[in-house]
Amino acid sequence: MRRYVVIWNRNARQGAAADEAKVELKALAGDSFHETESFEDACSRLEDVSDEDLVIVAGGDGGISGIIHQLHSGFARPTLAVVPLGTGNDFVRSLGYPPDPMAAIAAIRANQTADVDVVQLEHDGQSQWFINAAVGGNQRKVEARVSDEVKQFWGPFAYARGSLEALPEIEKYHLHLTLDDEAPLDLDLWTLTIANGRTVGGGAEIAPRAKINDGLLEVTGLQGEGLxxxxxxxxxxxxxxxxxxxxxxxxxxxxLHLRSEQEFEFSVDGELIVGREFSFATLPQAQSMIVGPDFAQEPRKT
Structure with a gap:
């Protein structure tokens, strides 16, 4: 019998919609509703889950990606559902329902599932799994100009606004990029995005053609000579x-494999990774997830 396990980030968004969602989830999960204070606390709740369970993650993109990392590091592989409570809520936008807690509850009750891709990042001798996007280059300089207030006012255009404000301070990177088994490319880029999902920064469609179950990464870089x-x-x-x-x-x-002439920063679903060499690969349709009515199915990979 399926068990509902809720991991609710106590530090995430509050408000009427979140309160209503919490009541619904407590009724659904009973004793398996867990309010967590930290990432370590959240991970400890995964120790006794099974493949048959539904784990409902209520929080932001970073928490969702962290749970994905833990599950693909050796835990069971339950179906996941996302109740968006963060400020960006980007990954949920690729799941076929709006970034609204009650829309997520409706999707959970409808119980439509799909197998979606997970991304594996190899860096500094370690493996990391994530779900949405790695945005590299001048990301921190852009994010410093995108406050929660800017996100709320500008919506999906907040990321573009931050990029324009950061133009005088950003620098270009010389990168060696190998895609699949093709010949290496030498590129001079201001930014490089490795995307599984469509949006970053609270709805900015940085990878509008991305599909989270096609086995492919969207690789996008900004070139040009100046401002x-x-x-x-x-x-x-x-x-x-x-x-x-x-x-x-x-x-x-x-x-893909990436080598940089200088230190290069990636924001990987909100976590900062710094280095000179990175490898990314999709794990096609590796994670079962609850999806909404607008989710576009891809043929099963064989």
Missing amino acids: IDLGSIAASFLQGAYLDHEYVFHRQAAK
Whole structure:
């Protein structure tokens, strides 16, 4: 018999919608409703779950990705559901329902599932699993200009606004990039995004063609020679057509290897990773998840 296990981040968003969702989830899970104070506390609740359980993660993108990492580090593989309580709530936007707690409850009750891709990152001799996106390059300089208030006012355009404000301070990186088994590429990029999901930064569609169950990563980099070119890219982003811009590098790949001439930073679902060499690979349809009515199914990989 399926057991409902709820991991509720006590430090996440509050409000009427969250309160209503909490009441619903407590009724659904009973004694398996856990309010957690820390990531370690949340992980401890996974120790006795089984493949037949439904684990409901109520929190932000970082917490969801952390649970994914723990499960794929050797725990059981239960079906997951996401109740968005963070400020960005980006991954849930790829699951076919709005970033709203009660929309998530409706999806859980409908019990439609899909097997979605997980991304494995190899860095500094260690493996890390994540679910949405790794945004690299000048990410911290952009994020420093995207406060919660800016996200609330600008919505999905907050990331583009932050990028424009950061233009005078950002730097270019010389990268060696190998996609699948192709010949290596030498690229000079301002930013590089490795995306499984579509959005970052609270709804900014940085990978609008991404599908989380096609076995492919969306690889996007910003090129160009200076602020004028980057401003042009930002304008095309606001118009919803930036992947076709002449200074945007865009490819799809199942795996990639990256080497940087200088230290390179990735924000991996909110966690900062710094280094010079990284390998990414998809684990196709490796995680069963609750999805909403607008989720687009892909054929099962064989």
